[in-house]
Each structure stands twice: as C-alpha cells, then as structure tokens.
Amino acid sequence: MFSEQLRGRAEALVDRYPQKRSALLPLLHLVQHADGHISEDGIAECAELLELTKAEVGAVATFYTMYKRGEMGRHLVSVCTSFSCAVRGGAEVYDRLKAKLGLAQNETSADGSITLEHAECLGNCEGAPLVTVDYLNYECQSVADAEALVDAILAGETLPPPTRGPVPPGIREASYRLAGLGPVEDADGPIARAAAKAEGHHGGPTPAATAPSGPGWVAPEVIPTFSEAEVAEREAAKAAVRAAGLDPEDVAGAGGPSAREFPSRDPDFEAQEPGTAPGEKPGRSAAGIPGAGAAPEDDPRTEEQVEAEGDEESTDG
Numbered sequence: 232m233f234s235e236q237l238r239g240r241a242e243a244l245v246d247r248y249p250q251k252r253s254a255l256l257p258l259l260h261l262v263q264h265a266d267g268h269i270s271e272d273g274i275a276e277c278a279e280l281l282e283l284t285k286a287e288v289g290a291v292a293t294f295y296t297m298y299k300r301g302e303m304g305r306h307l308v309s310v311c312t313s314f315s316c317a318v319r320g321g322a323e324v325y326d327r328l329k330a331k332l333g334l335a336q337n338e339t340s341a342d343g344s345i346t347l348e349h350a351e352c353l354g355n356c357e358g359a360p361l362v363t364v365d366y367l368n369y370e371c372q373s374v375a376d377a378e379a380l381v382d383a384i385l386a387g388e389t390l391p392p393p394t395r396g397p398v399p400p401g402i403r404e405a406s407y408r409l410a411g412l413g414p415v416e417d418a419d420g421p422i423a424r425a426a427a428k429a430e431g432h433h434g435g436p437t438p439a440a441t442a443p444s445g446p447g448w449v450a451p452e453v454i455p456t457f458s459e460a461e462v463a464e465r466e467a468a469k470a471a472v473r474a475a476g477l478d479p480e481d482v483a484g485a486g487g488p489s490a491r492e493f494p495s496r497d498p499d500f501e502a503q504e505p506g507t508a509p510g511e512k513p514g515r516s517a518a519g520i521p522g523a524g525a526a527p528e529d530d531p532r533t534e535e536q537v538e539a540e541g542d543e544e545s546t547d548g
C-alpha cells in the first residue's frame with residue numbers, strides 16, 4: 232500500500248506513459264519497495280491506478296520471477312544456475328548457500344536479513360558463476376567468495392562493492408530504483424520534482440538536483456522537462472485532433488502511443504523511413520528493390536514497368 236508520498240510517485244510514473252497500463256511493471260516494483268513483496272493491497276492499488284482488474288495485475292505479478300509474493304529479507308541473494316554458470320560451479324555455490332542458511336528457494340532467513348533464490352540466466356554469462364545481491368552482480372564467485380558475501384550480510388557489515396555499480400542497498404531500495412525512480416536518497420532530484428508536479432505543487436522554486444550518489448553510479452536524467460511553449464504546442468496538437476473528432480491517444484504525432492513526445496530539436500532532422508539510408512527518400516530503385524534508392528522524379532515509367540524491366544535484366548544476366 233502506498234503512503235501519500237509514494238502515491239504521488241506512483242502517479243508520476245503513470246503519467247510517463249501514453250497508455251496507463253504500460254506503467255504496471257514499474258508500479259509493481261514500487262509495491263515491492265513499499266511492502267517488501269507484492270501484497271494484495273498493492274495489487275488492488277495498481278489495479279485502481281491503471282484501471283485494470285486485480286486479476287490482470289495478479290497475472291503479471293505472478294508471471295515475472297522478480298515479483299515476490301512472500302515477504303523478502305533485507306537483501307535478495309540470487310545464484311544463477313543456468314548453463315554457463317552451472318558448468319563453472321553455480322550449482323555448487325547455490326547448494327552451499329542453501330545448506331549454510333538452511334533455506335530453500337525463495338525462503339528468508341529467520342533474522343530477516345537474506346532471501347535466497349536460484350535464478351535462470353542473469354545475462355552476465357561471461358562473469359560465471361554469477362551471484363547477485365539486490366540485482367547487483369558479483370562475478371566469478373567461488374563457493375568461498377559467495378559464503379563470505381553471505382557472512383557479511385548476516386553480520387550486518389558493509390558489503391564489498393560488486394563488479395560494477397553501487398554497493399547493494401537492500402532489496403526495497405533496489406526496487407525503488409527498478410521502478411525508475413532513481414536512488415531513494417535522491418529526494419530532491421528530477422524524479423522528486425516530476426512527482427511534486429504530478430502532486431500539483433507547480434510554480435515554486437525548483438530545488439537543485441542532488442549529486443549522484445553511490446560508488447560507480449551516475450543517475451540518469453530520466454524525466455524530460457519541457458518548456459511552457461512546448462507543452463502548449465503539444466496541447467494545441469491534441470486539441471486540433473479532438474476538434475477533428477479523433478482521440479489523440481489513437482493518433483501518432485498527437486500524443487498517441489507511437490508519438491514522439493516532441494520532434495527533434497535538430498533543425499536538419501528528417502524522419503527516416505525503414506529500409507532507407509539517412510537522407511534517402513523512400514521509393515523504389517531502378518533495380519526495383521524497395522527501399523534501395525529513390526526512383527528518379529522524372530522517370531515516366533510506372534512501378535510495374537520498372538519491376539518488369541528489372542526481371543528482364545536478371546533473366547538476361
């Protein structure tokens with residue numbers, strides 16, 4: 232269940248998408264941030280925010296293994312046991328951690344510090360065998376390395392830095408970032424400003440963004456900010472579409488699903504058709520190959536004639 236502040240964050244997430252339902256995966260991560268798992272209340276709140284049924288939300292939440300139905304511990308430790316990791320000792324690592332912690336798949340230690348899982352390929356096969364903590368990668372882990380990692384968690388010590396990225400912050404904090412909201416501590420950054428805007432706090436002084444934090448982490452600016460003129464331009468485009476009796480959601484270029492938010496600011500930008508080189512006009516080449524080049528504008532032949540001549544040339548050849 233979202234707090235008042237998280238509700239504002241959730242609404243800001245929904246506002247990022249032309250179709251509300253597209254925000255479901257980020258919202259489920261936000262539920263995990265708030266509740267430590269995918270709770271029934273969280274499912275109901277996602278359904279209400281996105282105008283979906285609880286069954287639709289539940290179907291998605293149970294499809295992806297990253298969404299946990301049981302309460303997670305402070306850290307989620309995942310051991311990859313797919314092929315590349317298995318042949319380099321991943322199964323032994325997992326078996327050792329299971330025995331050490333007395334846990335089975337997706338179970339949490341009694342002190343609430345670790346949830347353990349084995350995972351399918353985590354996409355870092357060159358670092359096999361791979362262990363992740365809160366989805367941060369520790370590559371080439373021996374059984375002893377993985378045990379030391381778990382010992383540090385159990386002792387409440389600061390974890391060693393992963394192969395790249397910040398020190399694992401805890402699965403709830405990681406879930407906040409996975410929701411697309413940046414690091415939790417970025418309370419005055421662009422994400423928070425967008426959320427404040429969604430909450431209706433317009434017009435005040437814009438707080439300065441905090442510096443990115445965490446070793447190796449550079450927070451991306453993921454919320455575009457638009458000038459008042461740009462917003463007015465977009466609203467005018469939508470109004471024109473509505474005046475024509477159409478729904479802007481259905482019209483590309485007017486806020487619809489396939490619309491770019493705004494055209495490129497590059498004055499030389501030209502939309503490029505699939506199958507053509509940059510700058511090339513879409514059309515049919517003299518060889519009759521779609522997209523291979525434009526037909527000369529003064530060529531009096533029809534497309535059928537060009538195609539027939541192309542066929543003849545290839546038969547002659």
Ligand code: FES
Nearest residue numbers: 311316353355356
């Ligand atoms: S098989 Fe383990 S990361 Fe791909």
